[in-house]
Amino acid sequence: MRILNAIYVSAVVIYAGLMIISALALMGSVPVWPLLATLLFACCLLAALRWDWLLPIGLLGLIAAAVVNGFSMYGHINPPHLLARLAVSMVLLGLWAVKRKGNPVS
Structure with missing residues (x-):
């Protein structure tokens, strides 16, 4: 469970950090x-x-913001980008669910 928690924390920090960097770059x-x-x-x-x-x-x-940013920048949604966001979100939600199951009160 410790390894899974480390993966979860690392993934959340990396994804959030990348989103902050991308917002600042734009x-x-x-x-x-x-x-x-x-x-x-x-x-x-x-x-x-x-x-x-x-x-x-x-x-x-973040998914909603990505859709709005896509419309703002290009006038349409970029489907591969949205699918990648959805995939990352599903992985993080899966890790989150496993973490919550192991530690239901946090």
């Missing part, structure tokens, strides 16, 4: 509010390491 090229949404929901992922109920909220928010 400053000035897209409207501010989708970038703020990306930053907010990436912070939800990081906060989920303490309050685990925030993980699904953060993942759902």
Whole structure:
């Protein structure tokens, strides 16, 4: 269980970090509010390491922000990008569910 927890924590930190970096890199090229949404929901992922109920909220928010950013930047959704986001979200949700099952109160 310790290894699984380490994988979960690492994956959450890496994904949230990448989302924060991508939002900061896009400053000035897209409207501010989708970038703020990306930053907010990436912070939800990081906060989920303490309050685990925030993980699904953060993942759902990041997917929504990706859709909005796609429309803002290109006028349409990029399906491969969205599928990759969904795949990462499913993996993180799976790890989250296993972690919660092993430690239901957190």
